[in-house]
Amino acid sequence: MPSNKSVSNAPITQFINCRILRDHKIQREDLWVREGKILDPEKLFFDEKGFADTRIDCKNRIIAPGFIDVQINGGYGVDFSLASGDISGGVSMVAKKILEHGVTSFCPTLVTSPSSVYSQVLPQIKVQNGGPSGAGVIGVHLEGPFISEEKRGAHPPKFLRSFEAGAADLLGIYGKLDNVAMVTLAPELANSGPVIQELVRRGITVSLGHSMADLSQAEEAVTQGASFITHLFNAMLPFHHRDPGIVGLLTSDKVPSGRRVFYGMIADGIHTHPAALRIAHRAHPTGLVLVTDAVPAMGLPAGRHTLGQQEIDIQGLHAYVAGTKTLCGSIATMNMCVKHFRQATGCSVEDALEAASLHPAESLGLVHRKGTLDFSTDADFVVLDDALTVQETYIAGQLVWKK
Structure with missing residues (x-):
């Protein structure tokens, strides 16, 4: 009828x-x-x-x-972690340029910064739909400052914080969380449990990363609501057969039933060896989320650039903290990551495309709107x-x- x-x-x-x-x-x-x-x-x-x-x-x-990038620090000279200049204009410029990489939605990512940066930048990055003027902004990804000093990577140590008073510290540093989609934190920090629960209660995806956590600490964080791992293998304890650390979540039997742990991978051919990509994909294919972790120098020539409070050096396809060999994000684009992931793992075309679309949408609870052609x-x-x-x-x- x-x-x-x-x-x-x-x-x-x-x-x-x-x-x-x-x-x-x-x-x-x-x-x-x-x-x-x-x-x-x-x-x-x-x-x-x-x-x-x-x-x-x-x-x-x-x-x-359309591809969804849940971890991108900037590009084309725009640094999302800098409070100077026209912040919303910078986000709009990156949003426009990444359309050519197939990205239709993204999470502008802020690395560890002083609290003055969060109070200036966060209110200016609005969640908005995409269109001819650029990819949609799903919400901000806050990576740090509640992370481990030992595994800080390119994050400046003087701005790292701990949870003395639990969630109050978080709100004290970030201010309002209205436009936030994801927070990366180290679960071994004291009082992280109530913080994870508070973030999840607000509908924010909690990701484990830049962390010295062992497997039991990571599993505890998952039972409290954490559901993502920031750039698997990078800035965490390496896999060890007696305690596989955060990496062990991929095959953990302590993940509550009906829940899935997702994990970001920078498939740029530099951050993760092809064999490591293959191990992760074969162990837990439905959790793999391709991220670029692109730095502001993405799309620019080699030389000196910035990432938040740090100076970085672009040499070929590598982005280093200036004067060191510490990697600090990539200059890869999402379409490069999709191609490299497929080539490195020998996975199906479907798997490669879903790792950049379906899985990120699922990880952020957006699959009713994004990530499929349903x-x-x-x-x-x-x-x-x-x-x-x-x-x-x-x-x-x-x-x-x-x-």
């Missing part, structure tokens, strides 16, 4: 001659879009007797959900060739970038 719901007269676009990623498989199907959402063609035909207003021939290319989700997607090179990027069904 025809539905009694009022039928929209908005134009309908049908993408034809394409292979789309749906239900973990690339299938030969058309994609239908109306008012920024993915349409169910059966309802359209049988309930509405509707048809397409515009047809777009995809020339046998792949359509996959009916009535946001029509954010990328068109790729068989080499997984991004050809076009769409947000809300609108073409926002073309190669």
Whole structure:
């Protein structure tokens, strides 16, 4: 029977001659879009007797959900951790440039900073939908300052903090958490348990990272609500067979039933050996989230740049803390990471694409809107060739970038 719901007269676009990623498989199907959402063609035909207003021939290319980067520190000279200058303008510029990498949503990431930086920067980074002017901002990722001094990586030691008074310290340093999507902290810090619970209560994803935690401390943090690991293998105790540390969460039997631990991986060919990528992927494929951890020098030539309070040196594809061999994020783009991940692990095309779309959406609790091409989700997607090179990027069904 025809539905009694009022039928929209908005134009309908049908993408034809394409292979789309749906239900973990690339299938030969058309994609239908109306008012920024993915349409169910059966309802359209049988309930509405509707048809397409515009047809777009995809020339046998792949359509996959738009990429979501949950850890990006800046790019093109813009540093999200610097309070000087036009912060929202800088975020908008990066949002516009990453469309060409297939990124349709992202979490601007702030590294360990003095509390004055958080109070100036956080109110200016607004959660907003993407469009022709750039990728959508899902919320901020705060990486530090509640991390381990031994595993601080590129984070300046003088700004590191601990939880003397639990969640009050957190709010004292960050101020309001309205626009925050994720917080990276070290679970071995005293009083971290109540902090994790408070963050989760506010709908913020808690990630474990820059940490000396052993496996039991990591498992305890997961039972309290932590659900992510920041750049697996980097800035944590190395895997040891008697105590695998945070890495052991990938196969832990203490993860509460019905819960999944996600983990970020910088698949830039530098941060993680291909064999380590393969081990992680084979141990826990549905938790793997590709992140760029891109620094402000991404997209710029080699030489001296900044990352928050640190000077960094770009040498080839490596980003180091100036004067050291300490890696501090990458200059990789998300489409590079997708290609390298597939090549390094030999995984399926579906796995490579879902690690940059479905899994990050699941990790942030956004899968009802993002990360899939399911009916009535946001029509954010990328068109790729068989080499997984991004050809076009769409947000809300609108073409926002073309190669």
